Amino acid sequence: MGNIFKIAIRNLLRYKRRTLLTATLVTLGVVFVLVFTAVAGSFKNMMIGQITDSMMGHLQIHRKGYVAAIDSLPLNMGIKQTGYEKLEALLKQEKEIEAYSPRIKFGGMFSNFNETTNIRLNGVYPEKEFATVPLLPERVVSGEKSLNKGDIMVPELLARGMNVKVGDTVVIIATNQSGSVNGKQFRVSGILESATGPGGRDGYIQFDDAVDLLRMEQPEISEVAVRLKQFSKLSGVEKKLRGPLEAEKNPKGKPVFELHPWEKLSPFANIAKMLDLMTLFIKVMLIAIVLISIMNVMMMAVFERIREIGTIAAIGTPPATIRSLFLVEGLCLGLFGAVIGNSVGTIIILIVNLSNITFSFGQQTGLVMKAAIAPYDILMVSVIVVIVSVLATLQPAIRASRMQPIDALRHV
């Protein structure tokens, strides 16, 4: 086998410029795939991380029908105390759950005593909320990274528009379930940076303040956000929870709860799918580049060497050996392109990370572009290139091994 490699490599070196050109094409393809996969993948993971870790949690549980009406933040579709206790018992049982946070979500009027505007608010237990969405405190651009009784965290755009600063007093007016209006004074404890996705421009107050403001006799919870210990186990845990949750029926025999993973609730999930699809397309293009360029160069190689093939076949080289000679040549070409491509791609990814390129996405600015490539991806791309190289060489190699020595020797 070593001799087949020796002859194959020498044959490749025979036409240095052509070999270099083909290997460069393969290299470029590999570099594009790696850099795109790294940048798109990292962007996707960063955005998913932000969405799940700074506002949504990994999973959300609502009373059945709430999500269909989520835009109006209905107050009459909350989970009652008894229901929440059952839910809590269920969540505490599941070992994969790291934290969960009950929320009261509602819309109200935000007044700075001069002007009034709309605001969407979450009433939360800060310690539970911060455990469930650990990046929430990171979004505080000024003020405290905590939320005490009587405090409100105001989204940045609203604070800017209403000219509100940390420490100011504001009034929140809200209508409760029965239609009566109540107002309550809050101290602005922090300004929150906007995040992409639903809930990214909500304000936060304490759970008990929300109960007070909405004059709830019994707290009714709009949603429970759940954080898992490992994001990768999402679908497993989702399946596991779905059974017992759906088994919970009201007196009419209808299910009480509904369970949604983050991607059912955030439109970014579609962008993430799109990115995955584009990564796939880029890989398909790589396959096409490798296939066409290597097949082309190997067909040429067979054509140019017909007399040589005739010679080695005449003196008794087995057809299988002739086939191997060409297959190994294609393999080496692909391997060479893959190795150089992976090296160059990794270096470019390193440069992207070191040069701190920033970009904007929606209302968010100054996001740092991070590119990360898993060893698995490098291995996958290499495997694709090598397999496609061999496949591309198969036809020319088989053709060479089937040549009749006398015809090949007569070829001019």
Added chain:
Amino acid sequence: MALVIAEQVSKMYRTGETEVDALKGVSFQIDPGSFVSFVGPSGSGKTTLLNLIGCLDAPSAGKLTVAGTDVATLNRTSGAAFRGSEMGFIFQDFNLLPVLSVFENVEYPLLMIQRTAEAERRERVMKLLEAVGMADQATKRPDQISGGQKQRVAVARALVTNPKLVLADEPTANLDHATAFMVITLMKQMRDQFGTTFVFSTHDPRIVGEAEVIHTLEDGILKGTEIMGGTA
């Protein structure tokens, strides 16, 4: 027993609509250790006959036995194996592999066809390179040596597997007279040294005289056989 036995061997080619009878019922025998030449004008069927003896092609009719094997029974793979073990080939255009050195070209059949152990391989290659006077050029590539030297390397390559039969189709056609004569003399020496049977075709009257048995072909028919020192 004769090494090659041809009984009424015919070969018909079809090129498009026309049929060409390249050989029309040729019969002869070649004895082991002989130095045989097929002569005749171009188109007389010399190359066709050598291709048949070399198991590169099968006869259309008649029976051809080489080293005890009926060549019609060989397929692509068994034909290659048979040629690799029983025969050596010398070509008009030398046909050395350009990417291999002189040493590696001679080594090729032992390495890629017979898979001989390294020590033995080295010994046999060097012995043959010395016999053809090319040992000092062993590391050169084919494009660094002359035509005559290339053909000497080709002779060494043909002999390295210890074949029973070496076939050479017009081995001197691309060489000047002095070199051609040298190559034929070398082939004869090799026959003397290793006892290998040599069969070559030529239309060069200057070297025909070196053969010990001369078969004359004309229009696909064997016109006569001349054994040096008498006519058969």
